[in-house]
Amino acid sequence: MPVIEVGHLHKRYGEKVAVEDVSFDVERGEIFGILGPNGAGKTTTVECVEGLRVPDGGTLSVLGLDPRRDRAELRQRVGVQLQESRLQDKLRVGELLDLYASFYREPADQGRLLATLGLTEQRNTAYKKLSGGQQQRLSIALALIGSPEVAVLDELTTGLDPQARRDTWDLIEAVRDQGVTILLVTHFMAEAERLCDRIAVIDAGRVVALDSPAGLVAGVNDEQVVRFRPSAPIDPAALEALPEVRRVERHGDRLVVTGGGNVLHAVTSALARLGVLAGDLRVEQAGLDDAFVALTGHKPE
């Protein structure tokens, strides 16, 4: 049975429709991403899943429970990362963890959590003295302090530098490896591509695609570009004749071959038959950002 089931969710704020019609299921142990442009309805969707907002239509089930009716039970079992959480500035890291741990039946081992999040040395540091990255990691620790079965992380790495972002990704994978199901809201293509098993792309309150990162990319564009410097002049027509090749262009002393399927293998085999070597060979494939543009018409940030 899926851990989270969202069926035809609909939510308005007055006249404004924030979520038109959103459906998806999240399986146990998955990292499931919700990706979409600003204002697409991502946060509203997860706030309904968390029981913080009341939907105007559709069905919701989390761990087999109703997020509104069973809110007290779900608070014990679902960890939520608060966006831009303004925690008590003067409280120390250890005090904040103690406070949050007191809300839960089965709090996690604090020492282990701090070690996993790289905050062991900050246990006695006041919240306001932490760096941005440390504050972000603390907000993740607080989402995990109740040993949740499901963690909902909204804008996980917003405001982090690239190294801190990568460290956080490793951390989230480690959390998942401990069996936690993760629902992740993100703007970042690299984050979604790296972490998510499946992604729902949401645009204007609707799911416009739902697949693995590779599936999303393949669904919109299987084009690959092969660039190389041939060791001897070759007639582009010899490559254009290959069924995998769509286009051959000459850029200075390089050839740029665009094609689909296994175009790299087709080109290198043809070159081998001609006795030509491919120097500085590079292959470029479409990425999730290309799929995002194709699906939503918005440029990724």
Ligand SMILES: Nc1ncnc2c1ncn2[C@@H]1O[C@H](COP(=O)(O)OP(=O)(O)OP(=O)(O)O)[C@@H](O)[C@H]1O
């Ligand atoms: N409390 C509210 N009252 C009125 N309108 C709201 C409220 N919260 C969100 N909205 C509007 O609903 C739409 C969806 O917002 P939501 O925050 O769910 O989108 P999002 O995809 O999470 O956006 P972002 O990536 O910018 O956080 C937006 O047009 C937003 O302006």
